[in-house]
Every structure is written in C-alpha cells, then in structure tokens.
Amino acid sequence: MTEKVLMKGNEAIAEAALRAGCRHFFGYPITPQTELAAYMARKLPKMGGTYLQAESEIAAINMLYGASAAGVRAMTSSSSPGISLKTEGISYMAGADLPGVIVNVQRGGPGLGSIQPSQSDYFQATRAMGHGDFYLPVYAPSTVQEMADLTYVAFDVADGYRTPVVILADGMLGQMMEPVVMPDAADPASLPAKPWAASGHAGARPHNVINSLHLDSEKLYQDNVRRFQTYERIKRDEVRVETYRIEDADVVVAAFGAAARIARSAVNAAREEGIRAGLFRPITLWPYPARALQECRARAVLTVELNMGQMVEDVRLALEGATPVSFFGKCGGIIPTPDEVLDQIRGIAEGLGE
Amino acid sequence: MAADEQMSRTEEKAVFQRPHALLPVVTNYCPGCTHGIVERLVAEVIDELDVEGRTIGIAPVGCAVTSYDFFGCDMIEAAHGRAPAVATGVKRSLPDHVVFAYQGDGDLASIGMAETVHAATRGENITIIFINNAIYGMTGGQMAPTSLPNQVTQTSPYGRDLDTAGYPIRVCELLSTLDGVAYLERVCVDGPKAVRAAKKAIKRAFQNQVDGVGYSLVEVVSTCPTNWKMTPQEAFAWMRENMLPYYPLGVYRDVQADGFANAAEAAFARAQDCPMASGKAGR
Numbered sequence: 001m002t003e004k005v006l007m008k009g010n011e012a013i014a015e016a017a018l019r020a021g022c023r024h025f026f027g028y029p030i031t032p033q034t035e036l037a038a039y040m041a042r043k044l045p046k047m048g049g050t051y052l053q054a055e056s057e058i059a060a061i062n063m064l065y066g067a068s069a070a071g072v073r074a075m076t077s078s079s080s081p082g083i084s085l086k087t088e089g090i091s092y093m094a095g096a097d098l099p100g101v102i103v104n105v106q107r108g109g110p111g112l113g114s115i116q117p118s119q120s121d122y123f124q125a126t127r128a129m130g131h132g133d134f135y136l137p138v139y140a141p142s143t144v145q146e147m148a149d150l151t152y153v154a155f156d157v158a159d160g161y162r163t164p165v166v167i168l169a170d171g172m173l174g175q176m177m178e179p180v181v182m183p184d185a186a187d188p189a190s191l192p193a194k195p196w197a198a199s200g201h202a203g204a205r206p207h208n209v210i211n212s213l214h215l216d217s218e219k220l221y222q223d224n225v226r227r228f229q230t231y232e233r234i235k236r237d238e239v240r241v242e243t244y245r246i247e248d249a250d251v252v253v254a255a256f257g258a259a260a261r262i263a264r265s266a267v268n269a270a271r272e273e274g275i276r277a278g279l280f281r282p283i284t285l286w287p288y289p290a291r292a293l294q295e296c297r298a299r300a301v302l303t304v305e306l307n308m309g310q311m312v313e314d315v316r317l318a319l320e321g322a323t324p325v326s327f328f329g330k331c332g333g334i335i336p337t338p339d340e341v342l343d344q345i346r347g348i349a350e351g352l353g354e
Numbered sequence: 355m356a357a358d359e360q361m362s363r364t365e366e367k368a369v370f371q372r373p374h375a376l377l378p379v380v381t382n383y384c385p386g387c388t389h390g391i392v393e394r395l396v397a398e399v400i401d402e403l404d405v406e407g408r409t410i411g412i413a414p415v416g417c418a419v420t421s422y423d424f425f426g427c428d429m430i431e432a433a434h435g436r437a438p439a440v441a442t443g444v445k446r447s448l449p450d451h452v453v454f455a456y457q458g459d460g461d462l463a464s465i466g467m468a469e470t471v472h473a474a475t476r477g478e479n480i481t482i483i484f485i486n487n488a489i490y491g492m493t494g495g496q497m498a499p500t501s502l503p504n505q506v507t508q509t510s511p512y513g514r515d516l517d518t519a520g521y522p523i524r525v526c527e528l529l530s531t532l533d534g535v536a537y538l539e540r541v542c543v544d545g546p547k548a549v550r551a552a553k554k555a556i557k558r559a560f561q562n563q564v565d566g567v568g569y570s571l572v573e574v575v576s577t578c579p580t581n582w583k584m585t586p587q588e589a590f591a592w593m594r595e596n597m598l599p600y601y602p603l604g605v606y607r608d609v610q611a612d613g614f615a616n617a618a619e620a621a622f623a624r625a626q627d628c629p630m631a632s633g634k635a636g637r
Contacts, residue, residue, distance in 0.1 A: 024443070024446060024447055026443065050446040050447075052442070052446060054439065054472070055468050055469070055471075055472035056468060058436070058439075058468075058469075059436070059439040059442075059468065059469050059472065060439075062432065062433060062436035062439035062440050062443065062469070063439050063440070063442050063443035063446070064443060065430075065432070065433075065436075065439075065440055065443060066412075066430065066432075066439065066440035066441060066442060066443020066444040066445075066447070067443035067444065067446065067447045068443075069430045069440070069443070069444065070410065070443065070444045070447035070448050070451075071447070072447040074443070074447070088433055089433060089436070092432075092433050096431070198410050198428035198429065198430050198444070199410070199428065199448060199451070200407055200408040200409065200410060200427075200428055200448065200451050201406075201407055201427065201428055202407040202408065203406070203407040204407075207377075207425070207426055207427055207428050207429060208428045208429075209422045209423070209428070209429045209430075209431070210429070210430040210431065211422055211429075211430070211431040212431065213419060213420070213431055215420075
C-alpha cells in the first residue's frame with residue numbers, strides 16, 4: 001500500500017507495529033502516549049491479537065517479557081515516569097536476550113514533571129535503561145513518517161539481535177499529524193523462527209530456559225562478553241544518521257527528534273543570511289553516529305535539545321575536544337523557536353569570523 | 355544385569371520412578387525442605403496429564419529460583435514477584451499451552467502482590483503453586499508477609515511486632531473475594547496423607563487450566579528448617595502447631611463445586627443484580 005494518509009504520530013507507531021507482525025500489546029495509561037494504546041485497543045481484538053491494559057507499567061513490561069519469551073512479536077508503550085518503572089523489566093529482557101519494542105513518548109521530568117514534550121530521557125535511554133552492563137538500540141524519529149518506519153525496523157532489529165529496542169519519541173511527535181505512507185504488512189510466514197523460545201518443547205528437543213541468572217561468576221562474565229560482541233555488530237551495521245547542508249558547513253547544529261525540526265528551520269534561515277550552517281541529526285542515539293559527526297569538519301557545533309543538555313555529552317565525546325561545542329536547550333515543555341536557535345547560530349558564526 | 359533383560363525374565367513393573375517432567379539433577383534445597391516434595395508433585399501431575407511438551411513454567415526469585423533447571427518443560431525465570439505478569443504474557447501468546455508459576459511468600463504476597471491480585475481478578479487461565487513457609491529463605495531468614503505475629507526472624511529479632519510490622523496476609527482468603535478466581539485450596543505436605551491431598555489439589559489446579567475453568571492457586575503451607583533453625587521434624591511440629599491454626603487448610607473457592615462450569619459463569623451469577631455487569635443494561 002502506497003497510499004498517503006494523515007495520522008497522529010502515536011497512531012502511526014501503532015499501525016506500523018501491527019504491520020510488522022506485532023499482535024500483542026501491553027500498556028498502562030499515561031499521557032502523552034494515549035492514542036497509541038487506544039489504537040491498539042481498537043485494532044488488536046479484531047485481528048485475533050491481545051491488547052491488555054496491565055495493572056502497572058511494571059506488570060506491562062513483564063507481560064512483554066513473557067510474550068517475547070514465548071516467541072511472539074510484542075510491544076509496550078509509555079511515557080517518561082512509566083518508562084522508569086519499566087526499567088527493571090527491560091534489564092531482565094536484556095539479560096535474557098529477549099527481543100521486544102518499548103516506546104517512550106517523552107514528557108518533562110524529573111518526577112511527575114509535566115505532560116508537555118521533552119527529550120529529557122536521553123541519558124536514561126542511551127545509558128541506563130536498568131541495572132547492569134547493557135545497551136539497547138534507541139531510535140529517535142523526527143517525523144510521523146519516521147515514527148512508522150523506525151517502529152517497523154525496530155521489530156526486525158529486536159529479533160535479529162535478540163535485544164529490546166527503544167523508540168524515543170516525544171509528546172510533540174506523538175500528538176502531531178502528518179501525511180504518512182505505511183510500510184507493507186509483513187508476511188507472518190516470513191518472520192524469523194525463534195528456536196530459543198519457551199513455547200513448549202513438544203517432546204522434540206531439550207527444554208528451553210529463558211533466564212538472566214548466572215550464579216557462576218565466570219559464566220556471567222562470558223555471558224556479558226558475548227552480549228557486548230553483539231553490541232559491536234550493532235554499532236557496525238545499525239547506525240543511522242541524517243546530515244543536511246553539511247558539506248561546506250562552518251556551524252553544524254546537532255539535534256535529534258522534535259528538536260531537529262526546529263534546528264532545520266534555523267539552518268535554512270541562517271543559509272539565507274549567508275551563514276554556512278548545516279544539520280547533523282542522529283536517528284540512532286545508541287549506537288551513536290560518532291564517526292559521521294567527526295567527518296563533518298565543522299568549525300563549531302551547536303547542540304540543540306529539549307532538555308538541559310544530555311546528547312551534548314555524546315557530541316563532545318565524539319569530537320574529543322577537536323571542535324568547540326556549545327549547547328542551547330529548553331525543558332519543561334518549552335519549545336525553542338527557530339529564531340532563538342538562529343540567534344545562537346549567528347553568535348557562533350560571528351565568533352568564528354573574528 | 356541390563357534392565358530390559360530383567361524385565362523379560364520377571365516382567366517387573368516400575369511402580370515408583372522419577373517423574374519425566376523432573377530432570378535428573380541435584381537440587382539446591384536444604385535437608386528437610388518441602389520444595390522438593392512439592393516440585394515432585396507438580397512434575398507427577400504434568401506427567402499424568404501428559405502436557406510436558408506444551409507446558410511453560412515460570413520460576414520465581416527465592417529458593418526456587420533455579421527450579422528452571424529442575425523441571426523438564428520449557429522454563430522462564432521471572433523478576434521478583436512478576437511471575438503472574440510473565441505467565442500472563444505467555445498464556446496470551448500461547449493460549450493452548452499450560453502455564454504455571456511457582457512462587458514463594460515474599461515473591462507472591464509482598465513484592466508481587468499487585469501482579470498476583472490482578473492476574474487473579476483478570477481470570478487468567480493459569481495455575482499458581484504458592485509456597486508459604488512464613489520466611490524469606492534465600493536471603494537468610496527475613497520476615498515475610500506471612501510471618502506469624504511474634505515470629506522471630508532476622509529482621510524481626512524481637513518477634514513480629516504488630517504495632518510496627520502489621521499483620522500477615524492470608525492469601526487464599528484474600529483472593530477468594532475475586533470474581534476471576536476458579537479454584538483456591540490450601541494444603542500442606544507433612545505426611546503421606548497430606549502429600550496425597552496436596553497432589554490432588556495440584557492436579558485439580560492444572561486440570562482446571564486444561565479444561566478452561568480458570569485461575570487456580572494452590573497454597574502449600576511449608577517449612578524452612580534452616581531459617582526456622584529447627585530440625586525437619588521440629589519444623590513440621592511447629593508448622594502444625596502454629597501455622598495451621600493461622601492458615602487453616604481447605605478449599606477457599608471452587609466454582610465447579612458451587613455448580614458452575616467456570617469462573618466466568620460464577621461471576622455472571624454473582625452480578626445478576628447489576629444491570630451493567632450482567633449485560634442487561636445498554637452500553
């Protein structure tokens with residue numbers, strides 16, 4: 001189907017998940033991801049699937065753990081405070097090598113924070129989705145089209161590497177409507193076989209055990225080493241990034257998700273004023289497109305985020321002090337305007353000219 | 355002498371052997387612990403119902419955490435208290451399979467109480483085996499949600515103080531109020547007669563799932579000689595003397611005995627006076 005339809009970001013994620021073969025959704029009400037769960041509640045019962053409103057986010061992530069262990073494609077969605085509750089289960093999923101898709105339609109924090117858009121869970125998503133040594137792929141859509149496309153990809157990546165995967169969206173992308181072309185529905189027969197799943201041995205094989213406990217230190221060590229070898233493959237093959245007007249750019253604006261939309265407008269406005277500006281937009285936040293950033297050859301980098309400065313640390317790590325890096329951001333649901341970002345670009349460009 | 359040779363000469367029949375659903379491995383349980391008895395009963399029931407190949411067990415956190423190595427069916431290790439949620443995810447994905455969770459008192463009635471109550475009230479068609487030995491065994495004997503008033507543990511060294519620690523939870527009584535529940539029975543395994551009764555209850559709890567009757571839980575009042583700091587014989591005596599009066603054995607809910615085919619029918623009958631719940635009202 002190549003028909004263009006107007007959809008909310010939250011609904012685009014839900015529809016794309018269904019097309020990826022997801023038939024099990026476990027959630028708990030929270031703003032601003034509401035439309036995603038509501039879409040699943042409408043569609044899944046009519047498709048022979050499961051929509052289950054759990055008693056808590058903790059229960060929901062453990063239902064995902066069970067469904068994934070049983071071998072089906074499944075997902076959960078929430079927003080920032082709810083994601084914090086899910087981190088226990090996400091750590092167990094990582095430790096048990098279970099695939100699954102977790103959507104975070106971010107809102108402001110810390111604590112109960114606000115229900116307005118935010119990008120303040122960058123650290124959590126890329127560094128600490130639970131206790132223990134692990135990472136997981138994190139996709140940061142910037143359009144409703146990407147909400148659909150990256151959700152579809154997330155299921156394949158989750159199954160392919162046997163890892164939970166995060167879609168890190170925000171309240172702005174979740175609520176906005178844009179035209180979107182949905183990916184074709186996956187043929188159920190084409191989904192990857194899962195011989196490791198706890199789906200009943202039918203007397204045909206030894207029992208499968210889904211587990212993250214290794215009381216023997218050497219065994220736990222080796223288990224982590226093996227998982228980090230998988231992470232190296234993900235870093236090699238799954239990095240995604242968009243660069244825009246970057247070839248000759250003196251000032252590169254680094255931004256992801258909703259902030260990248262504002263940054264793009266500011267870059268265009270700067271170009272109209274003769275300032276050579278460009279946009280560096282990571283689509284995977286982990287693995288971080290560090291090499292692509294190093295290859296930018298910018299004279300200065302401005303990081304723009306809807307938070308107090310989180311991704312800026314990855315920008316600085318990637319550039320290793322070779323390029324001056326500054327930060328501009330607002331949080332609490334306040335969205336910087338393109339003009340405010342343009343002012344920042346102007347200031348940096350003037351500094352370079354001196 | 356080879357076994358088949360012996361069979362052919364004497365036509366001996368095996369009358370007692372390791373259940374197929376229990377793997378030939380050494381467990382980590384202490385001498386006198388009742389986990390071994392109960393796990394064996396679960397395995398015997400899985401054998402007798404011939405469902406090992408389509409059974410998925412959920413192991414808890416606690417002394418039974420490594421039971422994923424003991425049972426021959428596919429096994430999943432859950433986070434502490436989350437076994438009913440994990441079991442729900444499995445059952446909703448594989449509705450024709452048999453799904454059971456094996457949980458202790460801290461797991462089921464403390465950290466996992468929300469998951470326990472909600473799996474029950476949703477009427478998940480699963481089987482829960484609940485080991486109540488009134489103490490946290492794996493971590494070395496702390497006060498449990500089912501520790502008795504005045505019971506001395508590592509974290510109630512002067513005895514469970516009701517002013518500060520409150521009262522124990524009677525799980526079967528608590529769950530018996532929920533419409534989603536089909537079957538609840540409390541048993542113990544302190545002798546051959548009790549073991550036979552416990553097996554009968556466990557078999558009912560699995561048979562109910564196979565027949566689609568609904569959520570079934572068997573609570574096994576158990577002992578922990580190590581952390582109770584008693585011999586196994588003393589532990590059974592203490593259990594009989596103190597736990598059974600507080601946690602009386604018996605059936606706490608049985609919708610079939612009440613004349614209903616399953617939990618849903620029983621719930622429907624209970625809701626007759628409510629136009630909305632009985633479906634008599636428009637939506």
